[in-house]
Amino acid sequence: MIIMAGVWPGSAQNRADLTEKEVLRVHEKSLTIDTHCDTPMNMLKRNFDVGRRNNTGKVDLPRMKEGGLDAMFFAIFISQQARTETNTRSAYDLAHEMIDTTVAVIGRYGDLAGIARNAEDALIMEKSGRRAIYLGLENGFPLGKELSRVEEFYRKGIRYITLCHSYHNDICDSSSDRAKPEHNGLSHFGRLVIMEMNRLGMIIDVSHISDKSFFDVISISLAPVIASHSSVRALARHQRNMSDDMIRALARNGGVIQICLLDEYIRDPDVNNERYRLEREMREKYDAVKDTLSEAGLAAFRKEWTEMREKYPKDLPSVADYVDHIDHVVSLVGINHVGIGSDFDGGGGLAGCNDVSEFPNITRELLKRGYSENDIAKIWGGNFFRVFRKVESIAAKISSKV
Numbered sequence: 501m502i503i504m505a506g507v508w509p510g511s512a513q514n515r516a517d518l519t520e521k522e523v524l525r526v527h528e529k530s531l532t533i534d535t536h537c538d539t540p541m542n543m544l545k546r547n548f549d550v551g552r553r554n555n556t557g558k559v560d561l562p563r564m565k566e567g568g569l570d571a572m573f574f575a576i577f578i579s580q581q582a583r584t585e586t587n588t589r590s591a592y593d594l595a596h597e598m599i600d601t602t603v604a605v606i607g608r609y610g611d612l613a614g615i616a617r618n619a620e621d622a623l624i625m626e627k628s629g630r631r632a633i634y635l636g637l638e639n640g641f642p643l644g645k646e647l648s649r650v651e652e653f654y655r656k657g658i659r660y661i662t663l664c665h666s667y668h669n670d671i672c673d674s675s676s677d678r679a680k681p682e683h684n685g686l687s688h689f690g691r692l693v694i695m696e697m698n699r700l701g702m703i704i705d706v707s708h709i710s711d712k713s714f715f716d717v718i719s720i721s722l723a724p725v726i727a728s729h730s731s732v733r734a735l736a737r738h739q740r741n742m743s744d745d746m747i748r749a750l751a752r753n754g755g756v757i758q759i760c761l762l763d764e765y766i767r768d769p770d771v772n773n774e775r776y777r778l779e780r781e782m783r784e785k786y787d788a789v790k791d792t793l794s795e796a797g798l799a800a801f802r803k804e805w806t807e808m809r810e811k812y813p814k815d816l817p818s819v820a821d822y823v824d825h826i827d828h829v830v831s832l833v834g835i836n837h838v839g840i841g842s843d844f845d846g847g848g849g850l851a852g853c854n855d856v857s858e859f860p861n862i863t864r865e866l867l868k869r870g871y872s873e874n875d876i877a878k879i880w881g882g883n884f885f886r887v888f889r890k891v892e893s894i895a896a897k898i899s900s901k902v
């Protein structure tokens with residue numbers, strides 16, 4: 501049953517009296533989780549130390565503490581390459597390397613953080629003042645076509661899989677691939693992956709997948725699903741965002757959309773500006789050669805991309821623009837199906853919330869708009885952890901039957 505928002509949060513009492521102390525009190529009281537950052541990529545670099553406050557990147561353990569963030573999904577991000585045997589093998593090896601590095605590095609800062617495996621762990625770690633680091637796999641490409649690898653990655657600590665990234669893979673069609681759909685949604689192998697994830701108690705992440713793939717997932721998953729970092733298409737037309745129909749279906753499934761802080765998912769870009777034109781040009785150039793690119797060629801692309809971005813900085817949307825997306829989901833399906841997934845270190849960052857230390861600014865905006873403490877606790881983690889526990893309990897039921 502969908503609860504229509506009879507009590508519109510915008511009908512705020514006057515919050516002109518809102519103090520910093522009040523914002524921090526409410527923020528600290530919530531068990532907070534951000535379900536998506538790409539920080540493990542930084543952790544592979546020698547000059548980046550997640551245990552210290554860095555000048556680069558948007559996430560590290562000290563800044564998580566400053567921002568009152570109790571838990572975070574560190575995504576093991578694997579970019580999609582042509583699906584040859586060699587590429588699949590390297591994707592699989594790289595996923596293992598990134599997991600091993602992340603676990604080892606977090607292990608060195610045991611007083612500040614720990615690797616979390618169950619929904620329960622975040623609460624336990626919060627009580628001891630440590631950050632809970634969960635692992636997600638962004639892109640099912642490293643699975644190849646081997647179903648047994650789902651359990652293998654589960655045993656290594658992976659708790660969600662984002663089924664694909666920007667291009668179609670063997671699991672499903674992507675929302676961003678310009679090629680025509682390959683499977684018309686989920687493939688046969690993709691269906692087996694969904695069933696296996698349900699059995700193991702692994703969360704299914706529908707961010708990046710095509711609309712048809714999404715509806716296929718919803719129709720067969722026995723457990724609620726998440727979009728770990730997606731926003732609202734009614735407010736920004738990007739194909740990575742979710743339509744109102746998708747959000748309604750997600751709510752009926754009991755799942756949650758974790759609103760992403762990436763500028764183009766929050767506000768439609770100004771298509772007339774130079775930066776937008778250059779980005780499009782470079783993407784087209786990349787798409788044309790990506791399957792034949794050497795490591796050096798890829799590095800050159802990355803360098804050119806970074807330099808262009810530095811030369812033409814973006815006019816970023818604000819925290820208020822961001823909270824409009826939360827408002828939209830609440831007005832559509834109620835308070836129980838929305839949360840926060842930054843995509844920090846993967847493109848996320850807004851004016852007023854450009855790294856993990858600035859998260860209380862979202863809480864301030866929610867309070868200003870009249871959201872209650874209880875609502876805010878749901879947005880910051882209550883909704884996500886409800887889904888996580890449900891995924892775990894469904895898996896326990898499935899295994900008790902076999």
Ligand SMILES: [Zn+2]
Nearest residue numbers: 638708729846
């Ligand atoms: Zn992503």
